[in-house]
Amino acid sequence: MAENKRILVCAGTGCASSGAHKIIDVLQEEIVRQGIQDSVSVVPTGCHGFCEQGPTLIIEPQQTLYTQVKSEDIPEIVAQDLMEGKLVERLLYIDPLTQKPATTFANSNFFAKQVRFVLKNCGFIDPEKIQDYVDNDGYKGLANALKMSPDEVVEEVKKAGLRGRGGAGFPTGLKWGFCRNSPGNKKYVICNADEGDPGAFMDRGVLEGDPHSVIEGMLIGAYAIGADEGYVYCRAEYPLAIKHMEIAIAQAEEAGYLGDNIMNSGFNFRLRIRAGAGAFVCGEETALMASIEGRRGMPNVRPPFPAQSGLWGKPTNINNVETWSSVPHILKNGADWYTQYGTEKSKGTKIFALTGKINNTGLVEVPMGTTLRDILFDIGGGIQNGKAFKAVQIGGPSGGCLPDSMLDLQVDYDTLTKAGAMVGSGGLVVMDETTCMVDIARFFLDFSQKESCGKCTPCREGNKRMWDILDRITKGEGKLEDLDTLENLALVIKETSLCGLGQNSPNPVLATLKYFRDEFEAHILDHKCPAHVCTALLTYSIDEEKCKGCGLCAKNCPVGCITGEKKEPHKIDASACIKCGSCLEKCKFDAVIRL
Amino acid sequence: MELLTLTIDGREVCVPKGTTVLEACRMNNIPIPTLCHAPELTAAGACRLCIVQIEGMRNLPPSCVTQVTPGMKVETQNPKVLNARKTILELLVANHPLDCMTCQKLGNCSLAEYAYEYGVTGKKYQGEKRHLPIDDANPYILRDLNKCILCGKCIATCEAVTERNVIGFAYRGFSAKVSTFMDTDLKDSSCVYCNRCVAICPVGALMDKNMIGKGRAWELSTEEVTCTFCDSGCKFDINSKNGKVVGVTAKSAANGRPLCLKGRIGSDFRYNSDRTELPFINQEGEFVQVTWGEFLGLGDIVEKINSLTK
Numbered sequence: 001m002a003e004n005k006r007i008l009v010c011a012g013t014g015c016a017s018s019g020a021h022k023i024i025d026v027l028q029e030e031i032v033r034q035g036i037q038d039s040v041s042v043v044p045t046g047c048h049g050f051c052e053q054g055p056t057l058i059i060e061p062q063q064t065l066y067t068q069v070k071s072e073d074i075p076e077i078v079a080q081d082l083m084e085g086k087l088v089e090r091l092l093y094i095d096p097l098t099q100k101p102a103t104t105f106a107n108s109n110f111f112a113k114q115v116r117f118v119l120k121n122c123g124f125i126d127p128e129k130i131q132d133y134v135d136n137d138g139y140k141g142l143a144n145a146l147k148m149s150p151d152e153v154v155e156e157v158k159k160a161g162l163r164g165r166g167g168a169g170f171p172t173g174l175k176w177g178f179c180r181n182s183p184g185n186k187k188y189v190i191c192n193a194d195e196g197d198p199g200a201f202m203d204r205g206v207l208e209g210d211p212h213s214v215i216e217g218m219l220i221g222a223y224a225i226g227a228d229e230g231y232v233y234c235r236a237e238y239p240l241a242i243k244h245m246e247i248a249i250a251q252a253e254e255a256g257y258l259g260d261n262i263m264n265s266g267f268n269f270r271l272r273i274r275a276g277a278g279a280f281v282c283g284e285e286t287a288l289m290a291s292i293e294g295r296r297g298m299p300n301v302r303p304p305f306p307a308q309s310g311l312w313g314k315p316t317n318i319n320n321v322e323t324w325s326s327v328p329h330i331l332k333n334g335a336d337w338y339t340q341y342g343t344e345k346s347k348g349t350k351i352f353a354l355t356g357k358i359n360n361t362g363l364v365e366v367p368m369g370t371t372l373r374d375i376l377f378d379i380g381g382g383i384q385n386g387k388a389f390k391a392v393q394i395g396g397p398s399g400g401c402l403p404d405s406m407l408d409l410q411v412d413y414d415t416l417t418k419a420g421a422m423v424g425s426g427g428l429v430v431m432d433e434t435t436c437m438v439d440i441a442r443f444f445l446d447f448s449q450k451e452s453c454g455k456c457t458p459c460r461e462g463n464k465r466m467w468d469i470l471d472r473i474t475k476g477e478g479k480l481e482d483l484d485t486l487e488n489l490a491l492v493i494k495e496t497s498l499c500g501l502g503q504n505s506p507n508p509v510l511a512t513l514k515y516f517r518d519e520f521e522a523h524i525l526d527h528k529c530p531a532h533v534c535t536a537l538l539t540y541s542i543d544e545e546k547c548k549g550c551g552l553c554a555k556n557c558p559v560g561c562i563t564g565e566k567k568e569p570h571k572i573d574a575s576a577c578i579k580c581g582s583c584l585e586k587c588k589f590d591a592v593i594r595l
Numbered sequence: 596m597e598l599l600t601l602t603i604d605g606r607e608v609c610v611p612k613g614t615t616v617l618e619a620c621r622m623n624n625i626p627i628p629t630l631c632h633a634p635e636l637t638a639a640g641a642c643r644l645c646i647v648q649i650e651g652m653r654n655l656p657p658s659c660v661t662q663v664t665p666g667m668k669v670e671t672q673n674p675k676v677l678n679a680r681k682t683i684l685e686l687l688v689a690n691h692p693l694d695c696m697t698c699q700k701l702g703n704c705s706l707a708e709y710a711y712e713y714g715v716t717g718k719k720y721q722g723e724k725r726h727l728p729i730d731d732a733n734p735y736i737l738r739d740l741n742k743c744i745l746c747g748k749c750i751a752t753c754e755a756v757t758e759r760n761v762i763g764f765a766y767r768g769f770s771a772k773v774s775t776f777m778d779t780d781l782k783d784s785s786c787v788y789c790n791r792c793v794a795i796c797p798v799g800a801l802m803d804k805n806m807i808g809k810g811r812a813w814e815l816s817t818e819e820v821t822c823t824f825c826d827s828g829c830k831f832d833i834n835s836k837n838g839k840v841v842g843v844t845a846k847s848a849a850n851g852r853p854l855c856l857k858g859r860i861g862s863d864f865r866y867n868s869d870r871t872e873l874p875f876i877n878q879e880g881e882f883v884q885v886t887w888g889e890f891l892g893l894g895d896i897v898e899k900i901n902s903l904t905k
Binding site: 279296453457460461489 | 640641744768
């Protein structure tokens with residue numbers, strides 16, 4: 001027991017909800033009890049990205065990674081690891097593919113294959129301490145930028161080929177240039193932190209774990225554009241992100257990174273936070289600005305573009321969290337360094353949020369151009385419970401479902417769009433063989449339909465009608481011509497809607513129709529749901545040969561539709577059955593048949 | 596004035612710089628259907644019915660908010676454009692009561708007009724329709740939001756009046772609707788029933804209660820007049836059927852202040868059976884009917900003039 005150790009405990013939203021704060025308290029008590037408080041420090045950090053295995057903690061300098069830690073495990077960790085330097089093997093991460101334990105953070109497959117620079121600090125610094133950020137080369141990108149002319153900064157970002165990480169992938173440098181060249185003395189920069197795609201949480205991770213990187217990015221952008229005021233528009237459902245951002249802004253003001261005459265350059269910049277009120281469409285730039293102004297979050301027609309007439313009619317530049325957070329690295333290390341990552345037209349790295357039926361749910365950062373297979377299987381650890389992969393939804397409700405034949409696709413903006421999906425914010429929702437693709441299309445459409453602002457006809461009425469048709473198909477009431485109607489409606493909605501929400505909302509339907517048409521046809525022609533998901537199309541019965549008459553199914557049936565004598569085969573009354581599946585779950589003899 | 600040349604449906608046309616594609620089409624008698632467009636209000640680009648195809652542009656841009664550029668090639672009638680417009684109309688009609696035979700708006704309803712033009716019957720999409728309560732609680736405006744197409748013109752015209760702003764959009768998606776503050780009936784809102792929203796509504800969602808049952812749009816003749824009830828001089832249309840005035844229609848936002856109740860329902864006095872032709876004078880506590888000459892203190896001048904003209 002000699003060297004100094006730091007225990008990095010993830011206290012992001014995911015791990016906090018599974019008990020990270022209790023772990024931190026118990027750790028601190030135990031360390032004091034053992035009298036090692038002078039050599040061991042406990043650091044509550046942002047997200048390590050390894051959410052599936054949370055709560056996680058990393059012990060430095062060895063970088064030992066312990067996963068699924070409970071407060072009861074703390075005495076053992078303190079006594080064995082901290083005091084005696086021996087690994088607590090039962091808490092190590094076991095790779096689901098190799099079944100081997102990973103002793104350190106860096107040699108687990110999950111982390112080893114990532115390239116993390118936007119997430120570099122997440123999980124390794126205390127987000128509530130500006131000094132931690134500064135010690136890790138923080139605000140060096142800003143210092144470099146302030147030595148350059150604003151035009152040179154814009155050029156550098158253009159050269160780096162950074163593209164908007166929020167969804168559409170518009171070149172960031174070009175966008176800055178438009179705003180810079182827009183006439184006007186007053187300009188704004190905005191950080192879009194209204195992350196709303198189901199299954200996307202990378203922006204939350206960055207805001208919670210490394211808020212200063214966003215501030216630094218916005219400072220550089222504001223300097224380049226000529227803005228002296230900025231807003232972080234963050235959804236109110238992210239209270240921890242807002243709290244960390246508030247602390248970071250206050251500390252940056254005190255340290256002189258925000259305010260007047262920043263770093264003696266004569267450049268002034270002020271930053272405020274606006275919490276959203278819960279509308280998905282407020283992630284759309286014009287709706288977002290309307291919301292900041294206190295109006296209903298409804299998109300407006302463009303032109304005028306925000307770069308010409310944005311917030312309060314002034315030239316405004318909006319980028320999302322991940323984009324802003326990438327900027328300091330470009331200014332710190334240069335555009336040439338940045339362009340070594342990625343593909344020809346998509347440079348740098350991208351954070352993906354892995355969710356669904358995948359082993360390693362969490363946040364991963366990989367160079368653009370990494371294949372889906374590498375992300376899902378090498379880093380993601382493959383499909384849960386050994387089931388077969390079926391599809392992955394990329395880009396949330398605006399993206400599309402890609403089948404296994406597309407797994408070797410390189411993930412970049414143009415390749416994915418061509419395949420009928422999109423990078424979007426980077427949510428990857430993984431589905432296995434038990435997922436019904438018609439049901440999934442209906443799910444995403446239900447989301448878009450409910451989140452439509454209602455302004456333009458095709459989005460408001462069209463998505464509702466598409467949902468109606470999909471709902472009928474999942475109930476076995478579909479007709480073959482419904483598929484043509486769906487396709488026509490999808491194309492009209494895409495081509496005539498006012499904003500990005502409507503223009504992309506039919507994508508999940510078009511992609512599933514393209515890659516999983518047979519499933520639609522099975523619902524319509526055979527009245528069967530191949531994945532056994534759509535309850536209206538299921539029938540439960542009991543195999544008389546296998547049934548031992550134990551009565552467990554009848555006991556658990558909530559509607560009492562299973563009858564039979566003891567030790568005699570039982571029967572299900574199909575007319576009363578509500579298809580809840582509890583008989584199937586309870587039967588020990590596999591006698592319940594679901595068709 | 597700088598002129599630009601562009602091609603619409605293969606025809607070269609010249610229009611002033613700053614013109615929208617919609618205006619350019621209308622200047623050249625090329626029909627474009629619109630529901631949310633109102634030249635005097637800020638363009639919303641919401642109904643999407645006026646979409647056209649423009650070479651080099653992504654998707655189908657709405658002509659009402661697209662500025663003309665030199666050399667632009669616009670197509671307003673190709674199959675893609677017509678299919679998109681028809682689909683949009685089918686979507687609107689799918690969520691509409693279709694009680695046209697008893698609807699006061701028939702004959703003056705843009706939705707019915709375009710549905711007829713594009714052959715939209717309302718059979719294409721079957722599904723849920725709105726079932727919102729009809730706001731019938733005030734004496735002036737009948738508000739049936741089940742007929743509303745959410746074009747937003749009523750909101751824009753109300754916003755244009757100082758200190759009004761009575762209505763706005765509320766809720767999301769299929770539930771989106773035009774609402775007063777806290778979603779009350781009009782009678783509990785700050786509405787003063789200026790009826791400009793009624794005048795601008797392209798469908799039967801907002802109707803002048805005074806006019807209901809008094810005649811079909813094609814039976815009425817209209818005449819623009821300036822109101823004489825006070826010195827504000829509001830303009831409105833007098834609607835008459837068979838020579839009898841049945842109601843007035845307010846003018847929209849840009850034409851001065853809203854029309855007050857006096858002007859709008861004062862026309863009723865014309866046919867009041869108690870209305871008198873001659874004035875009264877109060878003589879020692881009693882009203883006595885006199886001639887206009889006596890009333891105005893003109894002595895027998897009127898009689899003299901009358902005798903001269905004989």
